[in-house]
Amino acid sequence: MNPVKKLLVVDDDPELRQLLSGYLNKHGFDTLLAADANDLESLIARFTPDLVVLDRMMPGRDGMAACRDLRAQGEDVPVLLLTAKDEPVDRIMGLESGADDYLGKPFDPRELLARIEAVLRRKAGPSALKPNSPYSFGPFKFDPVTRELSRGDEVIRLTGGEINLLEALINHAGKPLSRERLLALARDDDSGERNDRAIDIAILRLRRAIEDDPKSPRWIQTVWGTGYRFSP
Known part of the structure; x- marks a missing residue:
């Protein structure tokens, strides 16, 4: 049996956080919620998520800055940026910050689910250590x-x-x-x-x-x- 994938959802909208948590948990994920990017690094270390769903537009440090900081520290956890800005230049900037994918708001939860699963598949390339193999x-x-x-x-x-x-x-x-x-x-x-x-x-x-x-x-x-x- 494959282990349950863990997601960290970081968004300053409490209603959206709860909606996403309920939807993603219903589809087999274990979800932790955070209201801003300040505690992102410590939460990643403690929760060890398989993917971070990260809002771009938040008070204080925004999602792109938080993503750049993670990459600068050598953290390779996949990041999917959410944002109300969905112009091509914004998508490019989001990807250049180190995000693995970019989804504009508002969005269909089914598209978010599909993008999460696609990123996880891309990141699930063969590890150096295969299960039960020397x-x-x-x-x-x-x-x-x-x-x-x-x-x-x-x-x-x-x-x-x-x-x-x-x-x-x-x-x-x-x-x-x-x-x-x-x-x-x-x-x-x-x-x-x-x-x-x-x-x-x-x-x-x-x-x-x-x-x-x-x-x-x-x-x-x-x-x-x-x-x-x-x-x-």
Whole structure:
């Protein structure tokens, strides 16, 4: 069974938020609502949505600025912009801000649903780590079923939290991930303290386990100002 897709709807119109929530939940989505873009980044990290439906025209920071900020931080969650402005130049500006699609208001909810599903299909390209299939990089092999990392016949001992972190990095290979995003992706209820420092320590341990020179890493690279990236 496929997991329920999670959507984050950000719009300053409370009536529209509730209408969209009811409609999207009815069609099998798990929906979280927000009134403005201020808490967008923290909500993404906590809720880890599969897609953000983001109103362009909001008080304070508007949707295009919020989308640009997400992309600048290395966040690749799909974004569908909603706006009352539907001129070609507005659509172009919306897409140039990093949005994946653009829908003018008013709209038929069925078109919104169709566009959400189309964006999710486009973004659902093959991940580096296929379900239940071992993933190899260099001399290493990671098995998501046994949750073991090995080098030849040697099993490399890692904690549960470190395994979660490695799996998250592999699944987003080539993409920069913020520490906050990694905290959300590598959730481990038994991992103890949950903060940026915990991610840095876990990354250091992973590098010591797999890198020839942890100070000059080949596989787990630092993206300055953002976080980390797995480079196969």
